[in-house]
Amino acid sequence: MSNQISSVNSFNISPIIRITLLCLYPALTVPLPFLAQATSAPISPKLLWVGIALGAVFIYGLLSQKVILDEEKIQVTYPSWIPSQLYKGWSLPWNKVAALRMRTTGQGGLVYYLVTPEKDRAYLLPMRIAGFAKMVKIVEQKTGIDTTDIRPLAQPWMYLILFICTMLLWLVDGWTIWTAISLQG
Template sequence: MQSDDFSKSFDRFRISPLIKVTLLSFYVALLLPLPFLAQVTTAPVSPGLLVALALLGALFLGAGLSERVETSDQGIAMVSPLPWRGWSLTWSEITALKPRSTGQNGTVYYLMTAAADRAYLLPMRVVGFARLVRTVEAKTGLDTQDVTPLAQPWMYLFLLIMTVFLLLMDAWTVWTATHGGIA
């Protein structure tokens, strides 16, 4: 399917801002104290290298969180700034919607095609997920009655609150490390 097919009439579903803010904040909270601690403890890894690698990781995380799903009369596409991640399917290529259990006891869904070796993960962390599922059902005729989001918004809100506490602990750790409190 050509990307031009989506220029006619399409709907765009972006990753939820709550999820973006939560995951980026959590990433910062996990890595923020490392360069300071590396400097104070004279670790074999330089603080500059840690900062450079953290920034590189942030670029990849930001790119992953910039993905979006686009639907049109012709099909569905997952558009990503990472060239190896995107995909597109015409509605007629989709033959089934298969649930798969996750390691955390959740369920994800794959769009199946006639080619048995190809399955495409239905993005579940987008704003308007219910509308996306209704579109898939309307365009493919597949039953989506049991399709539900993997995580509820309250889960990400809880993680965001815990991340704020972690950032406060990071601030204390950095302050202690840079003011002679860690030997």
């Protein structure tokens, strides 16, 4: 512990993850109001636009997560404009961390939980942040738990592929919207 890291460290969602997901959301949703109008769907295109806007705020809020590590605790927070009913952050003092447990996800990936001795409570270690390796070093320094084998859940190349697919989807969206508008005229 001779290599002291600054007393407060803040980590945001990785930019490649954030940009990819912020681009994917409109690619999946923006054509819907145009298609609803072109097909005379029973749902109003205006209602769809309202839903899309609310969903965009929801996604933006989710992607605004911040992980703060200081001398006393690790904390996951969201911007103050987000109602706590939507996203609850958490805070865990370093002296309450008893272990780091690995779990397999349904897709075969690995996630890690910070576990407390009290009723075996577990807190998901944020894994999609920029500076993940630095955060893990700080967790090891503060808890004394070996973090040598911990790796991020998703590699950047996975999100790069998703971003490329999203751009292709935007091309299809452009054609879909153009077709839907031309059917109206």
